[in-house]
Amino acid sequence: MARPLRVAFYGAGQVSRNAAEILRRRPGIEVLGPFGRGERDAALGSGADVVVIATTSFLSDVADDVRDAVEAGSNVITTAEEAAYPWANDAAAADRLDALARSRGVTILGAGLNPGFAFDALVLTACGVVPEVESLLVERVVDVSGFGETVLRRIGVGHSPESFEEGRRAGTVTGHIGFPQSMQVVAARLGVAIERIDRELDPIFAEQGLAASSLVVNPGETAGFRQRYAAVSDGRLWFEALFTAHVSPQAIGQEPRDAITIRGPHGGVNMAVVPGMNPQSGSASIVANSVRRVVVAAPGWTTVADLPPAVPR
């Protein structure tokens, strides 16, 4: 019998715990951790077949962790949103880690539901049935009521109008992170050069009190937000991403959904997932389902555009 595939988790948050739980039920996989920040060496130095780094959203915060896991001989999956397309944030660091991974014969992948699936892998898959892509529209409505308080405050929920505005200016209220990364993944694969990406982030205020699992939103505070990212290529709108997050989408007459519109010859494609993909179990599943594909992938820092589907196995 083949030896089990060893998967170590660094970061003890929700995604790590859920993905580890999924993998523990699968034959042929041995799970190490999840390890918290105080057990860094146990995780990154484990030499496991795959190290999953699920700690923060930012490339600069995970770069050294990725390096250390690669140097210990492990393939790396990280949920850091900026890692979905690291060249968008720090091309030099991305190239350096890419070269290191190639020299060690391992693969690095930024994986998750968003970025990593809803606005990129699924979009590219749907593009398969059109002869050319004129433009793209992806809309996602998410119920974030199950998110932890720290994440909710950072993305923009539970703020007074002033606190939201101040946080947005200071960069402490970010909205959801990862849309430019998804757009760059799609653009790179389609051979499209993005000129610029316009961004909007607008608060949605609660008209009545609303309870999320980790906080209560009072009337007048932000219960959610809308984001619009618009990538321009060749002087015209090429990829528009509309994202609505809310602790109670029903309260604003919306239901969680994912919709992809590909405009092209012969009517393009209109695809919808209703109800929308579950942000928690979806993210954890994509991470768990990426373990086997990352082990057999070509060495280097790769993206979901170059990989076969992540599947539960």
Add this chain to the structure above:
Amino acid sequence: MARPLRVAFYGAGQVSRNAAEILRRRPGIEVLGPFGRGERDAALGSGADVVVIATTSFLSDVADDVRDAVEAGSNVITTAEEAAYPWANDAAAADRLDALARSRGVTILGAGLNPGFAFDALVLTACGVVPEVESLLVERVVDVSGFGETVLRRIGVGHSPESFEEGRRAGTVTGHIGFPQSMQVVAARLGVAIERIDRELDPIFAEQGLAASSLVVNPGETAGFRQRYAAVSDGRLWFEALFTAHVSPQAIGQEPRDAITIRGPHGGVNMAVVPGMNPQSGSASIVANSVRRVVVAAPGWTTVADLPPAVPR
């Protein structure tokens, strides 16, 4: 500048012509043909980077053509439905051609919309967001009014009740071909063992005269058909495929659509493409969009389960 990618087409039918036309518009690609049956050597002996074989549905009819193109050093894409998972029809021939392709460093792929996308690649992609797959249901309604007469008669359109029944028994009326192949592609990737696949093929008779582009269906003749394929694993229904083809779906109260239901924890996934993916431009696009991925794929006979998305580039 890199030399252009050379793509030769063998078979001068609709898919070949449409895919060739798509590729001719793309920079960096040179199209040879489409070549008809009388120009076999020009196509299969071209030594093109990719030879597209779009002649018949059956593995036994394309096996020698695949072999000759591989021996001339070409990667091969074939639209033969049975080639989507050749081990289902003739494992020995599949293994032999797989070994030959490996020895020549080229890739063989059975590609198309169905099989190749609607019931397999797209299904596997959607499986990415679930922790496990309990069962699968894929439904497709297709308007076949644009198909040529030969194909329509063979799949089961334009027949009297007697002629349909006789053809079904004799194997000259086949319905759409490729569902077992799609199921095997998905099963192999998910690690599922299929015990058996139950099959049904039922005629749909016209109540009034209906005109397709290549024939007229008189009242009482078949204007379409329904197929149901049910793959059983571990004693229970694991993958159900429902397919309705009709020259006028509206006449039976249906509209062209594709729907995928993945049953699993957390509600699974419900995905729909409405209107359904266009059978003609969809097939031609998938073939054209597979050219670049087949060139960089690992050598051997591969399936869509092991490849990144086909994209227009």
